[in-house]
Amino acid sequence: MAKVRIHLTVNGKDCELEVESYETLLAVLRDRLELTGTKKGCGKGECGACTVKVDGKAVLSCLTLAAQVDGKAILTIEGLQEEAGLHPLQEAFVKHAAVQCGYCTPGLIMAATALLDHRPDPSEEEVRKAISNNLCRCTGYDKPVKAILEASSVLREKEHGR
Amino acid sequence: MNNLFRPREFVRVKDMEEATQLLSKFGGRARVIAGGTDLLVSQPSHVECLVDLSKLNLSYIREEGDAIKIGAATRLASVEDSPLLNSNPYRVVIEAVSQLATPTIRNMATVGGNLCNASPAADLAPALMVLDAKMTVVGAKGKRQLPIGDFFQDVKKTVLGEDDFLVEVLIPRTSTETGAAFQKLRHHQTSIDIAIVNAAARLTFSDKTCSEARVALGAVAKTPIYAKKAEEVLVGKGIDQGLREKAASVAAEESRPIDDIRASVAYRKKMVGVLVRRALEESARRCGVWPK
Numbered sequence: 001m002a003k004v005r006i007h008l009t010v011n012g013k014d015c016e017l018e019v020e021s022y023e024t025l026l027a028v029l030r031d032r033l034e035l036t037g038t039k040k041g042c043g044k045g046e047c048g049a050c051t052v053k054v055d056g057k058a059v060l061s062c063l064t065l066a067a068q069v070d071g072k073a074i075l076t077i078e079g080l081q082e083e084a085g086l087h088p089l090q091e092a093f094v095k096h097a098a099v100q101c102g103y104c105t106p107g108l109i110m111a112a113t114a115l116l117d118h119r120p121d122p123s124e125e126e127v128r129k130a131i132s133n134n135l136c137r138c139t140g141y142d143k144p145v146k147a148i149l150e151a152s153s154v155l156r157e158k159e160h161g162r
Numbered sequence: 163m164n165n166l167f168r169p170r171e172f173v174r175v176k177d178m179e180e181a182t183q184l185l186s187k188f189g190g191r192a193r194v195i196a197g198g199t200d201l202l203v204s205q206p207s208h209v210e211c212l213v214d215l216s217k218l219n220l221s222y223i224r225e226e227g228d229a230i231k232i233g234a235a236t237r238l239a240s241v242e243d244s245p246l247l248n249s250n251p252y253r254v255v256i257e258a259v260s261q262l263a264t265p266t267i268r269n270m271a272t273v274g275g276n277l278c279n280a281s282p283a284a285d286l287a288p289a290l291m292v293l294d295a296k297m298t299v300v301g302a303k304g305k306r307q308l309p310i311g312d313f314f315q316d317v318k319k320t321v322l323g324e325d326d327f328l329v330e331v332l333i334p335r336t337s338t339e340t341g342a343a344f345q346k347l348r349h350h351q352t353s354i355d356i357a358i359v360n361a362a363a364r365l366t367f368s369d370k371t372c373s374e375a376r377v378a379l380g381a382v383a384k385t386p387i388y389a390k391k392a393e394e395v396l397v398g399k400g401i402d403q404g405l406r407e408k409a410a411s412v413a414a415e416e417s418r419p420i421d422d423i424r425a426s427v428a429y430r431k432k433m434v435g436v437l438v439r440r441a442l443e444e445s446a447r448r449c450g451v452w453p454k
Contacts, residue, residue, distance in 0.1 A: 051266060
């Protein structure tokens, strides 16, 4: 089988890889790069546990071939923190008890960060719409939504403080 | 995951010729890939080569002459945010796209993908059908253009041959007194549920009389269809409530749904009547003809 050579930037680091044509971005992240924060829930695009950012946009990594994102910048949950200590989204999720089993959490947070990048002051409806591809069986969504709204306010304050 | 999806090759083609050559070479065992969000769900087992279209500059929404042209590899998210489409009657396309799958999927999924996957329930189809869209296809024998009404042949089957692929969707400019609307009925258990029924309508008025009507239905036949008899009911008249209801009920009669996991024949037929009535009401409102 002809392998495909690709170059990805993952969480700021350059990666040169040889992947199969049919290998998903999810498989490459978890199995080749050992970034197991991104989860496989359904493998067919319905649960969102595999959500990552590709060039700033929320994308389902189980429905994306690694070869498709050659040359692009990937951000996973492991890459979200920029400073020591948790990212405001992670802080807010913990504070609001928005994490129970934790399986949906990385995907939910990546969908949220993609939203806040271009909508720093979202309404509740906009938040719910942005996470509509992220299923959670534990929390009932209420606390994750509150956490995302609070994080958006923390991030806006940080922005103004600069 | 389906173990049988094991393409040997992934080629990011540099031009249309390379694409059609590969498609011809593999004789039906090559597939084009743009967003991949349908392909990676269906994971067909006979695929040997994936032809990636991302270098072909097929991602655009632009005005050219008497038309708005949309590249087949345009992401649905771009359609949703397009200022060019955000006016009457083209807004019906944004309306359809915003109810298609989820925002996350729309960051990768493409216009061409939704149409060429050819689910009878494809949300883009009725919206583009009422706008009389034209499809540009490229193949080994060259380029051709055909009306969207002729594009769909059967469930998951289009007129595309083994070495063909869709490159562009063209929406002709219409007169100003025209309004179009889209309606979708879906379960909201998971937000990506496909349409139980979807429908679109477009009405054009001159002097408070309907001069042109289009009604298109999805998920109620083997392909998306025009409800031609319903259209005939509307043309040449002033559109009051009674007429809208009559047209909606004629559209319901024309539909040919099946019983399936999502709904029954009877329910679908009834819902065609409801969705068409709503789409007609909204279309009339959008061209400033306040529905009586």
